[in-house]
Amino acid sequence: MPEREGEPAQMQIGNVAARTELSIKTIRHYDDAGLVTPSARSRGGFRLYTESDVQRLLVIRRMKPLGFTLGEMRELLAALDARADGSADHEIRATAERYVDECHRRAETTCAELRTQLAYAEEFTALLAQP
Known part of the structure; x- marks a missing residue:
C-alpha cells in the first residue's frame, strides 16, 4: 500500500x-x-x-523466553506506554515505573538462570563431542 x-x-x-x-x-x-x-x-x-x-x-518476542504471561506482557506494555507518556498523571507514571523496575529485576534473574542452563548444555554438548 x-x-x-x-x-x-x-x-x-x-x-x-x-x-x-x-x-x-x-x-x-x-x-x-x-x-x-x-x-x-x-x-x-x-x-x-x-x-x-x-x-x-x-x-513481546523478547519477553516470551523470559516466561512472561500474556497478562504480564499486557501490563508491562501499558506501563512502558505510561512511562513514555509525558502528559500522564504523575502517580500513573510512578506506578508504571515501579512495575517496569520489577519486571527488569525479574528479567535479570531469569537471564542469569538461562545463562547457567546454557553453560550446562554447552558442557554436555562438549562431552558428547569427545571421542
Missing part, C-alpha cells in the same frame, strides 16, 4: 512476520489478546502495521 506524505509506512502481516521472526498465527494471536493491534486495515480488511507496531512485537 503506498504511503502518503506524513503518514507512517504500513506493512502487511507477512512482512511483519519476516521482520519479527514471529509466525503470522502468533501475530494474530497477539492481536486477539490485545497486545498489538494493527494500526490500520486495508480496504480488503487485511491487517496493516507500522514500524511502531513492529517494535512493540519485538518487545
Whole structure:
C-alpha cells in the first residue's frame, strides 16, 4: 500500500512476520489478546502495521523466553506506554515505573538462570563431542 506524505509506512502481516521472526498465527494471536493491534486495515480488511507496531512485537518476542504471561506482557506494555507518556498523571507514571523496575529485576534473574542452563548444555554438548 503506498504511503502518503506524513503518514507512517504500513506493512502487511507477512512482512511483519519476516521482520519479527514471529509466525503470522502468533501475530494474530497477539492481536486477539490485545497486545498489538494493527494500526490500520486495508480496504480488503487485511491487517496493516507500522514500524511502531513492529517494535512493540519485538518487545513481546523478547519477553516470551523470559516466561512472561500474556497478562504480564499486557501490563508491562501499558506501563512502558505510561512511562513514555509525558502528559500522564504523575502517580500513573510512578506506578508504571515501579512495575517496569520489577519486571527488569525479574528479567535479570531469569537471564542469569538461562545463562547457567546454557553453560550446562554447552558442557554436555562438549562431552558428547569427545571421542
